[in-house]
Amino acid sequence: MSNFRRMLRQTLTIARRDFIATVLTPTFLIFLLAPMLFASFGALGSLGARAVGEGGGARERLYAIAEPAAAARFRAADDSARDFLSPQAMPPALEVVQPEGDPAAQARRLLAQQERDVPAVLYGSPERPSILHASSVSRSSNYLAMLAEQVARDGRAGITAPLSQPRFEQVTRASGTIGGKNAAAGFAVIALFAVTLILASQAVGTMAEERSNKVIEVLAAAVPLEAVFLGKLIGMFGVAILFVLFWGTVIGNVGAVLPGGAGPLSGIAPAVGLPAFALLFAVYFAAAFLLLGAVFLGIGAQASTPREIQMLSLPLTLFQMGMFALSLTAAGKPGSWIATFAQVFPFSSPFAMAARAANRPELWPHLLAIGWQALWVALTITIGARLFRRGVLQSAGPKFRWASLVGR
Structure with missing residues (x-):
C-alpha cells in the first residue's frame, strides 16, 4: 500500500x-436543536415586546374637535390617508369630538388626560385650525394639519366621495x-x-x-x-x-404549511x-x-x-x-x-x-x-x-x- x-x-x-x-x-x-431553542426564546421576547408596544399604542389617541358638518369630512380624510401609510408610519387612531364650551380649554383637557397618551389635538375651523402638541417635534401634529388641509379643500370644492376609481394589475418582474x-x-x-x-x-x-x-x-x-x-x-x-x-x-419545508409569501x-x-x-x-x-x-x-x-x-x-x-x-x-x-x-x-x-x-x-x-x-x-x-x-x-x-x- x-x-x-x-x-x-x-x-x-x-x-x-x-x-x-x-x-x-x-x-x-x-x-x-439549539437554533430552535434560540429562535423560540427570540420569538417569545419579540411577542412580549410587541404586546407591550401594541398595548401602549392602543392607549394613544389623536383628537379633532370639529362641528358635525366637518366631522364626517375629517373621518373620511383620515380613512383615506391611512390607506397610503405603512404600519410603521401609522399615526395613533383619530377620534373626532364635538366642541363643548370653549374649544381651546377642551383641547387642553384632552391633551392633559391621564388615561390616554394624546400626542396632539386639533380645534377650530379646517381653514384656520389650531393644533396643540406636547412634543417639540411632533409628526402627529403635522398629520392633523394635513387632514385639516384636505378637509378644507374638499369642503370648498364640495367633494363628498373619491373622484378616481383605480384599477390595479400585478405584473411579474423579469428580475428580482x-x-x-x-x-x-x-x-x-x-x-x-x-x-x-x-x-x-x-x-x-x-x-x-x-x-x-x-x-x-x-x-x-x-x-x-x-x-x-x-x-x-x-x-x-x-x-x-x-x-x-x-x-x-x-x-425549506416550513413554507409549505404557511400562507403564501409568509415563509422564512x-x-x-x-x-x-x-x-x-x-x-x-x-x-x-x-x-x-x-x-x-x-x-x-x-x-x-x-x-x-x-x-x-x-x-x-x-x-x-x-x-x-x-x-x-x-x-x-x-x-x-x-x-x-x-x-x-x-x-x-x-x-x-x-x-x-x-x-x-x-x-x-x-x-x-x-x-x-x-x-x-x-x-x-x-x-x-x-x-x-x-x-x-x-x-x-x-x-x-x-x-x-x-x-x-x-x-x-
Missing part, C-alpha cells in the same frame, strides 16, 4: 471516528427587486457567519477534552499527526453538513437565481468552514485547560466578528471599494462573495474567488497542521511558545 493510500485511509478512519463520536450522542441532539437582492445578501452573510462560527468553534473544546484524557496521545502514537488533523477537520465538516442539511430541510425565505431573490445561489452558498460555506475550522483546530491544540481555551478562542471570535461586520457592510454597498476589499481578503471573501451572488448576476468572478479561496484553504490547513503537530507533541512537555515557532 502506497504512503498516500495509507495516509488517506488513516485520515478517513479518524474522520469516521470523530463523526460517529459526535453524532451518536444525546448531546448532539441538543446541539442540533433591489430589496429582494439585499435580503438575499444579508441572509447569506448572516447564515454563513452563524453556522461556521457555531460549528467550527466546537473544535477547541473537543481538542481540550481529548488532551485532558490523553486520547490525543494515543491517536498520535497510532497514526501520523497530519492524518489526525485532517481526519478531525473532515469529521467536523461532516457534522457541519449534517447540521446544515437538517436545518435547510426544515426551513419569502422575499429573497438573489441576482444569480436560486439554483446557482444555493450551489455557490454551499461552496462558500465549505470554504469558510475549512478556513475557520483549520484555524480553530491548530490553535485549539495549544490549549490544555478551559482557561486557555477561553483565552485562545476569544481573539478568534472577535476576529470573525470583524469579518462579519466587514462582509455585512460590503453586502449593503455592492460595487464599492469596501465590497472589493471584503471579496479579496481571504477570511471575509466567502461571506462577501456569497453576498455578491445575491447582488450581482455575473458568474465569472465566482470562479476566480473559488480558486483564490481554495489556495487559502490549502495554506491555512498547512499552517494549522503544523500548529497542531507542535501543540500535540508538546502536550506533556513545556508550554507552547510562539517565539519558537516564528524562529523556525
Whole structure:
C-alpha cells in the first residue's frame, strides 16, 4: 500500500471516528436543536415586546374637535390617508369630538388626560385650525394639519366621495427587486457567519477534552499527526453538513404549511437565481468552514485547560466578528471599494462573495474567488497542521511558545 493510500485511509478512519463520536450522542441532539431553542426564546421576547408596544399604542389617541358638518369630512380624510401609510408610519387612531364650551380649554383637557397618551389635538375651523402638541417635534401634529388641509379643500370644492376609481394589475418582474437582492445578501452573510462560527468553534473544546484524557496521545502514537488533523477537520465538516442539511430541510419545508409569501425565505431573490445561489452558498460555506475550522483546530491544540481555551478562542471570535461586520457592510454597498476589499481578503471573501451572488448576476468572478479561496484553504490547513503537530507533541512537555515557532 502506497504512503498516500495509507495516509488517506488513516485520515478517513479518524474522520469516521470523530463523526460517529459526535453524532451518536444525546448531546448532539441538543446541539442540533439549539437554533430552535434560540429562535423560540427570540420569538417569545419579540411577542412580549410587541404586546407591550401594541398595548401602549392602543392607549394613544389623536383628537379633532370639529362641528358635525366637518366631522364626517375629517373621518373620511383620515380613512383615506391611512390607506397610503405603512404600519410603521401609522399615526395613533383619530377620534373626532364635538366642541363643548370653549374649544381651546377642551383641547387642553384632552391633551392633559391621564388615561390616554394624546400626542396632539386639533380645534377650530379646517381653514384656520389650531393644533396643540406636547412634543417639540411632533409628526402627529403635522398629520392633523394635513387632514385639516384636505378637509378644507374638499369642503370648498364640495367633494363628498373619491373622484378616481383605480384599477390595479400585478405584473411579474423579469428580475428580482433591489430589496429582494439585499435580503438575499444579508441572509447569506448572516447564515454563513452563524453556522461556521457555531460549528467550527466546537473544535477547541473537543481538542481540550481529548488532551485532558490523553486520547490525543494515543491517536498520535497510532497514526501520523497530519492524518489526525485532517481526519478531525473532515469529521467536523461532516457534522457541519449534517447540521446544515437538517436545518435547510426544515426551513425549506416550513413554507409549505404557511400562507403564501409568509415563509422564512419569502422575499429573497438573489441576482444569480436560486439554483446557482444555493450551489455557490454551499461552496462558500465549505470554504469558510475549512478556513475557520483549520484555524480553530491548530490553535485549539495549544490549549490544555478551559482557561486557555477561553483565552485562545476569544481573539478568534472577535476576529470573525470583524469579518462579519466587514462582509455585512460590503453586502449593503455592492460595487464599492469596501465590497472589493471584503471579496479579496481571504477570511471575509466567502461571506462577501456569497453576498455578491445575491447582488450581482455575473458568474465569472465566482470562479476566480473559488480558486483564490481554495489556495487559502490549502495554506491555512498547512499552517494549522503544523500548529497542531507542535501543540500535540508538546502536550506533556513545556508550554507552547510562539517565539519558537516564528524562529523556525
